[in-house]
Amino acid sequence: MLKVENINTYYGDSHILQDVSLEVHLGEIVVLLGRNGVGKTTTLKSIMGIEPPKTGKILYKGEEITGNQPYQNVQKGLAIIPEDRRIIPNLTVEENLKLGILHKKKKLNVAERFDMVYQYFPKLKLRVNQMGESLSGGEQQMLTIARAMVSKPDLMMIDEPTEGLAPLIVEEIGEILRRLQRDGATILLVEQNYQVSLSLSDNLRAYILEKGQIKLSGTSEELHACQDEVERCLGVKL
Amino acid sequence: MELTWEIIILQIIMGLALGAIYVILASGLSIIFGLLDVLNFAHGTFYMLGAYAVFVAISLCGNFWIAMVSAIVIVALLGGLFEITLLKRLYGTEPIYPLLLCFGFSIFMPDVIKLIFGLVGKVVEYPKIFQGAAFVGTLILPKYRIFLVVLMGVVLLALWLFMNKTDIGMIIRAATRDRLMVSCLGINVSRVWTVGFMLGVGLAALAGVIAAPMVQTIPNMGDEMTVESFVVVVIGGLGSLGGAVLGGLLLGQVVSFVSFLYPDWSNVAIFMAMAVILVVRPRGLFGEEGRA
Numbered sequence A: 001m002l003k004v005e006n007i008n009t010y011y012g013d014s015h016i017l018q019d020v021s022l023e024v025h026l027g028e029i030v031v032l033l034g035r036n037g038v039g040k041t042t043t044l045k046s047i048m049g050i051e052p053p054k055t056g057k058i059l060y061k062g063e064e065i066t067g068n069q070p071y072q073n074v075q076k077g078l079a080i081i082p083e084d085r086r087i088i089p090n091l092t093v094e095e096n097l098k099l100g101i102l103h104k105k106k107k108l109n110v111a112e113r114f115d116m117v118y119q120y121f122p123k124l125k126l127r128v129n130q131m132g133e134s135l136s137g138g139e140q141q142m143l144t145i146a147r148a149m150v151s152k153p154d155l156m157m158i159d160e161p162t163e164g165l166a167p168l169i170v171e172e173i174g175e176i177l178r179r180l181q182r183d184g185a186t187i188l189l190v191e192q193n194y195q196v197s198l199s200l201s202d203n204l205r206a207y208i209l210e211k212g213q214i215k216l217s218g219t220s221e222e223l224h225a226c227q228d229e230v231e232r233c234l235g236v237k238l
Numbered sequence B: 001m002e003l004t005w006e007i008i009i010l011q012i013i014m015g016l017a018l019g020a021i022y023v024i025l026a027s028g029l030s031i032i033f034g035l036l037d038v039l040n041f042a043h044g045t046f047y048m049l050g051a052y053a054v055f056v057a058i059s060l061c062g063n064f065w066i067a068m069v070s071a072i073v074i075v076a077l078l079g080g081l082f083e084i085t086l087l088k089r090l091y092g093t094e095p096i097y098p099l100l101l102c103f104g105f106s107i108f109m110p111d112v113i114k115l116i117f118g119l120v121g122k123v124v125e126y127p128k129i130f131q132g133a134a135f136v137g138t139l140i141l142p143k144y145r146i147f148l149v150v151l152m153g154v155v156l157l158a159l160w161l162f163m164n165k166t167d168i169g170m171i172i173r174a175a176t177r178d179r180l181m182v183s184c185l186g187i188n189v190s191r192v193w194t195v196g197f198m199l200g201v202g203l204a205a206l207a208g209v210i211a212a213p214m215v216q217t218i219p220n221m222g223d224e225m226t227v228e229s230f231v232v233v234v235i236g237g238l239g240s241l242g243g244a245v246l247g248g249l250l251l252g253q254v255v256s257f258v259s260f261l262y263p264d265w266s267n268v269a270i271f272m273a274m275a276v277i278l279v280v281r282p283r284g285l286f287g288e289e290g291r292a
């Protein structure tokens, strides 16, 4: 579904992503792991077209999308759930969701999609008329996921959804991701929390980034087999 | 001259009418700044173009109202052309470039108008039904001035409905705060900018149209209005629409009363008003912390 081939991305002169390649197949959940600052967010931004790579190729459903504008990629079915959430503060919860479905308003049954999203996030339904800026961190995270889901994207790229949240809410978000996965969503997930990500699914694949390069990749079992290496890359004891 | 209450009320109405022009003009400036981050130094130029467009349209069709609508549409389209062909290239560069482009346009355009229409001012008549004044007891109520106040109300209501009840209005509000996220939700922000710019200069044109019967329609009539609309927006707080409304009304009263009581001071009064307000509230009346 998504194929990234040897992309190199720069911020000014600093070479951040170095020949990064990865693949996500339909219905899969793929996790991108790595310490702070190794380029996980940059990878998602490159795919989305926010920080286009200088060289390399990005293919989506067999079509090259390298260098596309973000809005074009979203219209093709990609969605990004950014780490800083970026709820529009001066819009209500409902308007934030509306903004998410506008580009597919004609193709989807809007009321049906809203119902579906509120089933996932009953808490948001209680806050439809509240301003985005008045939500708690956990609620904002749910709204960001909801805002991406509402347009029925084919591939969701989720950046550290549990970062900075209380353990109870982390568990709640984990449950949402498992449910999404069961409902057939395709997900590329960036997560620092190795345990949380491995608990999401029995058959996930992961890539481990180190200093802008893919160092390790494989299924959860394969990674388990080289635990020392994983620990070294992530800087944690498992 | 003695300041009777009839005169006070008349001055208030004059101030409100002037304020209506400021409010409409400055709302446009505020929308453009909020959405595009562009300080539109050509705002008064579009105001001037509105006045000339209505002059031409009236001489073609004879009807003030038809001329009013066509003038706004024509200037808005010209604004759209300006944004698409020139301004758009400068987004994401140093903020000074779009500013200089607008500034250049504000020098270039009046000269073009001079070449076409000459230096002599053009006269735009008041629309027939709003000529003269109504008398209530000893009160004099100039009809056209009162019409302007009502028109301002209608325009603000329409603007509010547009911003709050339509999809494109919602996108504009969102893009004003976070354009990247809006484009990451599948919306072509570039097109929204064009719409926002056209809306902003359309409002400037409307201000020029309604001012035309009250002032001399001359090629440089927009120059001071650019400055004054910036004063209004600074008083109200940059990027705040409510601020533009309050600032415009306030400035209308200041100019109206100062030019009546102390005519010599009328030119500096607005800057003094701005200075006083900025001393008390450095970000303007409705300015938000953290938004420059």
Ligand SMILES: Nc1ncnc2c1ncn2[C@@H]1O[C@H](COP(=O)(O)OP(=O)(O)O)[C@@H](O)[C@H]1O
Binding pocket: A011, A016, A034, A035, A036, A037, A038, A039, A040, A041, A042, A043
């Ligand atoms: N806008 C930016 N400008 C310059 N450097 C940046 C920018 N964003 C991130 N970086 C740098 O790029 C590297 C990778 O950042 P990022 O992709 O955010 O890492 P991660 O998401 O893995 O924590 C870091 O060294 C960071 O300092």
Ligand SMILES: [Mg+2]
Binding pocket: A040, A041, A042, A083, A160
């Ligand atoms: Mg990151």
